[in-house]
Amino acid sequence: MSKMWKRALTIFMAMIMLCGFALPAELGLADGDEPVELTIFMASTRPMNECTDLTRQYVKDNIAVDMNMIQGDSTTFDQQLALYVSGGDMPDVVLCSYATYLGYAAEGAWADISPYLTDDLPDLMTYVGDYWPYLTVDGAIGGVPRLLNVPSSHVVSIRKDWLDNLDLEEPKTLEEYTEVMRAFTFNDPDKDGKNDTYGLSAAGYSYLSFLMGAFGASSERDYFLNDDGTITTNAISEEYRDALRYLNSIYTEGLIDPELFTCTYEQAQAKWGRGEMGIWSNWWSHAGNAYYRFDFGNLQPDAVVTHLLPPVGPEGKSGNLYATPFDAVVSVSYLCDQAKIEAALRLLNFNASPLGFRVLMYGIPGEFFEWDEANNMTTWTTELNGGVSKSGKYTTTDMEVYKLLYQERWQGQSDALYSGPEGKLWYGGGELRYQEPVREDVFCMFLTDEYIKYHAELDSYFKTSMIAFIMGEKDIENDWDAYVAEYMNMGGDIERQSQLKVYNDTFNTQCVFAE
């Protein structure tokens, strides 16, 4: 071989090696194949524009997947999906609810992706962890769960300045919480000389869970696994009854805003803004939203807001409302061939990776966000540069069009970049979710036929009865037995027995009900 040919070959080999090093390994690059187009159908309202087109191109260039997004309407999503299925136009990838996933899985509408779930998808396999059994229907897996992976989404916010005005400490026990609510109601915490405040308000009954947790109960029809292997049915348990007794007592005393049960989110924000309550049980981001969108800083200029852990009850119990581990499934259509299934999983693996998640969440790296080697976001143009990208070429709006999977903790890093009180509350609220104790609802993922049949009616009866007990319209001592009997007769027993059977079958246990 001549010297010239040797040099040329060396240069050629060196260039190939350089190319190999220059590309990030975690992208899972395709081997030069043409990009595979995937039609993705999801209920989404996010605007697509030149910034999101950049994301689409980035994904196309790096993992050879061309994401063709079909945005559906959340209120008519199932209807639209049914039309596509009946018309033979089923999109390749569908982000649907878990119930919808199970329904279509029973009809064989999804491809079986289980043969493709290998170690070549490390980020995806780590992301899903032990949740594959929930996706298995008749031995096949048709999709990937969109995991929330946080114990709870509810937190408690409190007016620290009111505590200071009344010379009170931050409450920890249920007794202390009750004292604080009493003082906030009757001791003029805002010092305006008027009796115009309540101890507690919220947007609906479910936000009372943080108090009910002190009795080992919750505000939903949950099922709790006890240490002795029995399962407690919250809706008819003595713990729940104790919680109702307590709530009835503080309601009767006037410590709770009587409008709590009918209050919407916007109304609760308005009440918080007007300084009508000192404790606000809310979604983890709402106290931050109050500053960011609801003018709280101007409405209550002296306010100091902080988050609290839920109270500890007389027996040492404590907890907030349990968050379902996943609510949606990224499903793959039965019409997909091998190339499309592989492309779909490549995309999901990318979405589950540290870089991929941020690309689908914030846009292309360097232009719209930066992060360090420890996986921490360091800049986010949306926040730090008034929405103008690093090069100044683009003004970002909403960038999450292509995000299919959640990564709550990574997303929370961007909250810390906000300099105002909203950033502290968003980040603090977000992190508090991981510290809050919860009692896991062990049946929440078992949507049996009986559950689907009886759920709506039982739920309605449970809620109306709860509110009636708290407000005193039903007597907790005299009407309790009748309530339990009615609940069980309405299908409560049939429903829970069906779920228990699936639970025992799935986890190979012999659990029985405590009651």
Next chain:
Amino acid sequence: MRRMYTHADKVFHSCNLTFMSLVLILTLYPFWYVMIGSVSTMGHLIRGGFILLPDGLHFEAYQQVFRNALIPTAYRNTLFITIVGTAFSMFLTILGAYVLSLKKLPGRTFLTFFFVLTMLFSGGLIPLYLVVRSIGLLDNIWALIIPGAMSTYNMILLRNFFESIPEALFEAASIDGESIWGYLFRILLPLSGAGLATITLFYSVSYWNAYFESLIYIRNRDLWPMQTVLRQVLQTAQMNTMLYDDARQTVAAETLKDAMIVITVVPILMVYPFIQKYFVKGIMIGSLKG
């Protein structure tokens, strides 16, 4: 001669004027509140109480809406659908109503029943979707016009209107050698201004407000009409207000909703004053027979 009002008349008119003024205020205030809400800060609205004026002019909500890159194309699409769709619908409706208004038409009763039947029983959404798909109208802006081009209700209304015009005119025109088409275009339509204006308004408002069809038939967002885009903007705002996701959205959903109501309602509202005089008259005449 100037009419002399008695004391009782004066009392009645005073009370009447006061009462009607209150009704007017009660009717107009919600619109006024929406206008105020669209340019006020959230803090101003949250403070509560009776709000008569905004706390300045804050156009962030409008900026949020118009920041959406789809708005210009969506407006163009809506204008196209409204103008072309209304014209097309009127063409079909006039022909249908005219034919059915001819008393000597053979099988007139059966034809009327045939049309009315569609008001009682519809084929259902899935069959309709399959039909639209099979004729290749998916992802085509005509899918927003053709499937619902003719409203039986409007056609019956217009037929009744045509029937209220004396038949002697038709006979006179026939004697003078006027053709059936000539009678329609030269005599019937010029005499039906009120009815036509009313039905035109019905169609244009319905095309202007339509969004569901685009959700089903249109995947390409460049073909979305204004209502679909605005609905998306609002839903995003509500979701983000709840969950915080979009950091750029500093406007509360309530303010955004107000701004969108103004943007959506004002253009079509501006049409009403020009045809109001026909509007009431047209409905009344159409409803007398049937």
